[in-house]
Amino acid sequence: MTRWTGKDLPDLNGRTVVITGAGRGLGLITARELARAGAHVVLGVRDAGKARRAVAGLPGAFDIRSLDVADLTSVRAFADSWRGDLDILINNAGVMDIPGTRTADGLDLQTTTNYTGPFVLTNLLLERVTDRVVHVTSQLHRQGKIDVADLDWRTREYNGMSAYQASKLAVVLFSLELQRRLTAAGSPVRSVLASPGIARTSLAAHSRSNVINRFTFLTNDAERGALSVLYAATQDVPGNSYVGPDGLGGLRGHPALRRQGEIGLDQDMAARLWDATTELVGKVAPLAPVTAERVDWQNSITVLKDRRQ
Template identity: 85%
Template sequence: MTKWTANDLPDLTGRTVVITGAGRGLGLITARELARAGAHVVMGVRDTGKAQRAVTGVPGTFDIRPLDVADLTSVRAFAGSWSGDLHILINNAGVMDIPAERTADGLDLQTTTNHTGPFVLTNLLLEHITDRVVHATSQLHRQGKIDLSDLDWRTRKYDGMRAYEASKLAGVLFSLELQRRLSASGSRVRSVLASPGIARTALAAHSRSNFINRFTFLTNDPERGALSVLYAATQDVPGNSYVGPDGFGGLRGYPAVRRQGKAGLDPVMAARVWEATADLAGAPAR
């Protein structure tokens, strides 16, 4: 069978795409490829100068704006300044297995970056979105366990990898509940999940796991890892589809519609995570 690649992207002329964390890694590759296909790409990044240098000389139209999804003030400012249609929102920014740290809002940095910030951003931009929201996720959501009484790691002993897995499961459940709400309202907007498999990027730079270095034959290079996001953003897939590599264990390969873990398909938990996240996003700094 022919494998889907970035060369199969449709003409995206006239379409506007926001990509968070687009200054490097998979986000930068995604931005570059979508712009090459004709999209107007808005790069939401923490370091605008670095992002500008990264796309200097790259064909396409880029709009670089400050956005730190771990800072809810930054998220609200970005969303508040938006006007006009937004065809595709790609929640790409993420961190993995980092040490415990609190944000300016008093929230867990890892949970906020991977879940709470994207949750707030999506909801604030939703009235402008006309096509879909793409959530970058991870196969490790399958190992995630969520404690609704302590979603933000305030009372439990913090564990970086467990926090990462939980944040990714929360994101998968967010997609499920978002799609339910969109469908119930009669909206044609889709919520779609995309896993790059295990891509050799800087995401795991802080991780204690040495998996990527020891088992490179089971991993994707960054260019191929970005294909799942590109596919999820542009192909005609059903709402709440899970796009991931077609190879062994969903770890590497070319994009295909797969299936998220069983825990990510629980509608009751999805609704509860939504409410818990909404409460958390309004929590005062401490």
Template identity: 75%
Template sequence: MTRWTANDLPDLTGRTVLITGAGRGLGLIAARELARAAVAGLPGTFDVRHLDVSDLTSVRTFADSWSDRLDILINNAGVMDVPAGRTPDGLDVQTATNHTGPFLLTNLLLGHVTDRVVHVTSQLHRQGRIDLTDLDWRTRVYNGMAANQASKLAVVLFSLELQRRLTATGSPLRSVLASPGIARTALASHSRSNIVNRFTFLTNTPERGALSLLYAATQDVPGNTYIGPNGLGGLRGDPTVRRQGENGLDEAMAARLWDATADLVGAIA
């Protein structure tokens, strides 16, 4: 089978793509390649705007200022295994950055989207456990890795419920998931788990990891498709259609998580 690469991107002339966390890492690579796929190889136009997805006020301000057509929204910004901390809204930093803020942003911008929403998740969602009675880590002893796994599972469940709602209303929009596998970026540089980056045979380069985002953003796949590397365990390789963990296909949990997240963020329309 022929490898899918950034050279296989379709012509994106005239398309508008919003990528959060595009200042470095996978987001920067994805932005570069998407722009390169516009105007017959000429570089596309970049518009850099301030947005802190962990800060609900910043999210609302950003969404209120958006008046343009938006073909593709890529929720890429994220953190991993960070110390306990609270946002200006009093929310857990890791949960807010990876799930709560993107949940609000997506809902506020959905009326502008014409094609799809791409959610960047992780293979770690398979180990995730969500406590709906303490989604924001207020009563449990905080554990950075457990919070990360839970937030990445929340991303997968958000996609599931968002697609269910889109389908129920007859919307042609798609909610798609992308996992880069283990990409050797600075995301986990502060974490004990970063030791895996020393084993290059288990990991993807950032450029190869970003291919999952690009594939999910541009290829004709059904709603709630999960794109990840084709190698063993989905840790490295080229992008292909894979299957999310069983815990990410729990429709009842996805609906309950939606309601619990909405309670945290307030009005979402």
């Protein structure tokens, strides 16, 4: 069986892609490969200087812009400054198993980086998106537990790995509800999930778990891990598809259509999570069904307002 690789990327000339957290790791590899295929790649990063050095000398068109998804002011500024269409948005930025820390907005840092910030960014840019939104999640979403009454870890005892698993489950449920709303609105835009499996990157640098280092034979290197993201971003897959490695347990291998955990297919939970998230960070008007070929997002989505905790 022929396995999909970066050599199978289509011609992306004329396409514009935004990738968050693209200054290193999976995001940088994804940016490099999409630019090589002809896309205009916008790297949304916290450290613009570091990102410029990372792409220096690489072939292709890169645009470096300041974006910290854990800072909702930064997210809003990035979205407000966007002009023109955006073909593909890739929510890649993430952290794993870090100590409990509050952001400038008073939100949990890990949850905001992995889920809340991308939720706000996606909603603010959605009227610009013409093709798809790709959400980078994790196989560990299968162990996640969502408490819609305490998304931000205010009443529960904080646990870094539990918060990570919950945030990645939130991403999966976000994709489910986003796709439902897009479909109801008659939009051709797709919401797609990508799991790199267990990839050897700096993501787990802060994790107290040593599983990745001890069991490298079960993991993907960063190059192969990025293939799931590239596949999800460029191949003709159905809305709310889950792309992950084709190996045992979805831990390593080449990209293929897989299935998210049953917990990530709970439509009622997805709807309640959406409502709880908008209550946490602001208000998003529901998308109303339309018959026009292109959805009038400007009239169907209200701008998220800053709500500091």
